[in-house]
Amino acid sequence: MAGIHKIADINPTIDNLCVRIRVIRLWTLPSYGNSPLPYSIEMVWLDEDGGKIHASVKKAFVSRFVNLLEEGISYQIRYFGVGLNKGYFKTTHHEYVVNLNQRTDVHRLPESSSIPRYGFKFVSFDTLNAPGYDCTYLVDVVGYLAGIGNEKTLEKDGKSTKYTVIELEIDDGKIMECALFGNYAHELNAFLGSGNKDGAVVVLQFVRVKLFNEKIVLQNSMYGTKMFFNLEDTTVIQFKNSFVRFEESRANIGGIPNEAAFLKIYQGKTIEQLKEFETNSICIVLATISHIMDTPDWWYGQCECNRSTYAFTKTFKCSSCGRLLLSITPRYRIKLGVIDDSDCACFVVFDKEAKQVLEKSCVEILDPLLLKGDLSDIPTLLLNLIDKTFLFIVEVQISDNPHFSPSYKVKKMTDNVDLINKFKEAHPIQIDVDYTGGLLPISKTSSIIEGEKVKGAKNLLLEFSNEVAASDESELLENAITPTKRLCSESEESKVEGDTSTSKKIKIEKET
CATH class of the missing domain: 2.40.50.140 (Nucleic acid-binding proteins)
Incomplete structure (x- = not known):
């Protein structure tokens, strides 16, 4: 016109x-x-x-x-x-x-559909982490709520500011941290207390992008950011559907016979070749377990609705149904340091596959440690995995971030000698390595149980608070990111389907 x-x-x-x-x-x-x-x-x-x-x-x-x-x-x-x-x-x-x-x-003007309501233009994980990304522009991000840190209070000049650090899975398997301050932290708490059972998909519109400790993180701007939960918008629905399709395309691995899965369907690769992939993929790796990583955190607590929980005051709260729990069901999430003759990596094994390999439920292993009162010990059954060689079916997720150290989710693993020998014949890879340790850093993180004492662990949120207490509000917003605990493992593993094993729960008394 x-x-x-x-x-x-x-x-x-x-x-x-x-x-x-x-x-x-x-x-x-x-x-x-x-x-x-x-x-x-x-x-x-x-x-x-x-x-x-x-x-x-x-x-x-x-x-x-x-x-x-x-x-x-x-x-x-x-x-x-x-x-x-x-x-x-x-x-x-x-x-x-x-x-x-x-x-x-x-x-x-009269209401018209010709102009979109939100105009989202979501930015991908790889775009944000590309070298030289211009952080002066606010961006739109959509992701599944994957982790929540404990709410903290910052005292400054007689004023109190609440803040919470969350994790968002904005591309499948790729996590970014975001610090929420003031009213944004209150909005998050209101949503978590609403009992919404439809899943937690978060949209952050006009959110800040910052480089913190050599990695890209997000945080709300002082006033301009807007946050949505489970928004019924076409672009958000497309995001959710893309995850569903990807999960469905890989969900049938458990039903494939071992020989077909390990020898006929997926390509065999070395660890070095995993890191050279340019597209998401699933492949087979023959590797030796060198050590157990993040030793206090080889398990997580699960709600009755099969979702992960997080510490909430003196109880636990479900990340999906929102109910408060005095007891939780433990599930495996084991991070394995693995090595072959080409490189080393972190492979993550979740509950379903871990139970098959260890032939014990997570409760059966955790009970003796609870009786001893020391959850920082590595269970003997896990230690027995070290120096053993397995065939792993793993997922590969791609990132352009030079500072991003990837981990690989294990879909299936076996130490069957016949299968390993057949794989070696088809893929002559030398794996007899004299591993002397130290190739993969063993990180010490806080326990998922609030108040648990773990030797060598640091309360990074508290450390952050102490560092910024003397700075002004703009500096506070610039340094708001700290590591948080992961709420949910990948959706397939956070739901235990057909699990008829012991459903005993562990009640954990928290320190006051």
């Missing part, structure tokens, strides 16, 4: 600009002092072609627009100023920003 401009075409050379847009995000910056009006109104506009631009109402004009503009509403807006898009945290990639003024005319 004549006289209506596209957002992409906005520039200072055009007179009498006029656009039809939807306000997909609106927030205010507070005034200092006793002024009842905000210092400014900040917005992000979207048009029907997907163009986005940042728009502002400065303090002198706030009173004119404060009750005129609403988030989610479509408008025709004309006669506004144009400035350069500068700043540390930009909401769009447009070269310019819009400034509303006394001449600006705002006309509300």
Whole structure:
């Protein structure tokens, strides 16, 4: 239509600009002092072609627009100023920003589907972790809620700020950490307490990207970020469906006979070749177990609904159904340091496969350690795996991040001598290695049980709090990321299907 401009075409050379847009995000910056009006109104506009631009109402004009503009509403807006898009945290990639003024005319439009409601443009894990990624732009991220750290309080200048660190699985098997401060931490707690059973898919719109300790992490901006849980939006549904399809395509491995699975269906690779893959894949590796990694964390607690739990005050809380539990069902999650003649890696074995290999349930191994009162010991049955050679069917997930050290989920494993010999005949790989240790770092992390004393472990969230207590709020937001515990293993393993083994629960008294 004549006289209506596209957002992409906005520039200072055009007179009498006029656009039809939807306000997909609106927030205010507070005034200092006793002024009842905000210092400014900040917005992000979207048009029907997907163009986005940042728009502002400065303090002198706030009173004119404060009750005129609403988030989610479509408008025709004309006669506004144009400035350069500068700043540390930009909401769009447009070269310019819009400034509303006394001449600006705002006309509300009838609701129309021609302009999308949210305009999400989700950024992938690999894009965020690509070398040289520009962290000055806020991004949209969608992911499954995979982990939650304990809520902490930061005391600064007589003020208290609540914060929580979460983990998001934004690509299948690829996890990113995000720090949530203030109201965003409260929103998270409200969702966790809602008893929502539909799964936890989180959308973070206009979230900050930071490089912290040589890895890319996320954190909310002071006011501009918006957070959604289980949003019914087409792009979010597409994200969920992509995970479902991938899980279905690999879920039948357990039903394949051993010889077919290990010798006929999947390609045999060395560990070095695993790390050279450029696409997601499933393959076979012949390797020797060199050590057990993350020794206190070879198990996790499971709810009656078959989902993982996390520490919540003096109880445990289910990450899916939200119920509070005094006791939990332990399940295996064993991180194996493995090696062949080409390289070394971390293979992760979950409950179903671990029970078949160890021929004992997690409860049966954990009981003696509880009686001793020391969960930091490595069970003898796990230690007996060291120096043994197995055929592993593993999943390969790709990352372009040079600092990303991948682990590989084990779908199936066997030490059957006949199968190993047949595999060697088909794939003549020398694996007789004199392993002397030290090739893979054995990390010491905190226990999944809050209050448990683990020798050598560090409370990184507390350490972070001490480090930033003396810094200002902007520095606090810049250094908000700390490691968290993983809530859910991959969906296939966090649900135990057809499990008829002992369902005994372990009640763990937590320290006060």
